[in-house]
Amino acid sequence: MQEGPIVNKVAKSGLITIDLQEYYDDTPIETFDLKDHLYQGLIIREKDFRKALDQHDWTRYAGTYVAVHCSSDAIIASWAYMLVTTYAQVYAREVFFGNRDDVRFELYRRKLENIDWSQYEGSRIILKGCSDKPVPPSVYLLATKKLLPYAERVMYGEACSFVPVYREGK
Numbered sequence: 001m002q003e004g005p006i007v008n009k010v011a012k013s014g015l016i017t018i019d020l021q022e023y024y025d026d027t028p029i030e031t032f033d034l035k036d037h038l039y040q041g042l043i044i045r046e047k048d049f050r051k052a053l054d055q056h057d058w059t060r061y062a063g064t065y066v067a068v069h070c071s072s073d074a075i076i077a078s079w080a081y082m083l084v085t086t087y088a089q090v091y092a093r094e095v096f097f098g099n100r101d102d103v104r105f106e107l108y109r110r111k112l113e114n115i116d117w118s119q120y121e122g123s124r125i126i127l128k129g130c131s132d133k134p135v136p137p138s139v140y141l142l143a144t145k146k147l148l149p150y151a152e153r154v155m156y157g158e159a160c161s162f163v164p165v166y167r168e169g170k
Contacts, residue, residue, distance in 0.1 A: 015124050015159050020139055021131035023111040027093055029100045030061050032084055034070040041072060044080050053083060058091050066092040067103045101136055108139040117146045127165075129157040 037052050039045045066088045070076050081097060088095045096103045125147055127140055140156070147154050148166060155162040 015126055015155075016120065017126045017128050017159060018143065019128040019131065020108070020135045020143060021128075021133040023108055024133040024135070025065075025107040025111075026133070028064045029067055029103050030064045030092075031067045031069065031100060032061075032088060034068070034076055034080060034084070035072040035074070038070075038072065038074055042074055044074075044076060049080065050083070053087050056087065058087050060091075061088055062091045063093055065103050065107070066095045067098055067100050068095060069097070069099045069102075071099075101138075104134060105136055105138045105142075108135070109142060112139070112142055112146060115146070117150055120147060120150045122152050123150070124153040124155070125151045126155045126157065126159060126162050129162075 034044065035041075037044060037049050039048065068081055068084050068088070085095045096106060098106075127143055144154055144165060151166070152168045153164065154166040155164050157163055
């Protein structure tokens with residue numbers, strides 16, 4: 001039995017793989033949790049809060065993104081977040097409201113907003129599923145949303161094993 005040449009069916013399929021981890025920003029993300037500065041775990045007392053911020057080592061945030069949040073159910077006045085920003089911004093690359101995942105999403109969002117998604121008009125797209133870097137589900141959602149007006153099909157996974165997500169006309 002004579003065997004023919006090896007054919008790369010994936011290459012011939014016309015599938016385009018988008019690896020979202022290519023848009024990952026590897027700048028460290030540090031967190032600042034206001035919970036650690038609540039009086040009796042409930043409220044921020046302005047005088048004590050200001051003193052704690054004055055004594056905090058802000059140099060540890062040098063060159064990082066800072067995620068400012070409160071992990072407790074306390075009601076925090078907006079001025080508290082604003083005040084933290086005035087200290088952190090001196091050292092941080094940028095200060096965000098939210099946790100690490102919120103910051104990660106925002107960083108991806110900024111990069112995905114700069115893509116000309118129309119280049120995928122009529123294409124069969126696979127959003128690569130496995131990655132070495134964190135790609136939150138919210139980023140897959142955003143990429144899918146951006147692709148829907150253009151792509152013929154959107155899939156998740158790898159070319160050899162994918163899950164169909166969207167097919168034009170269905």
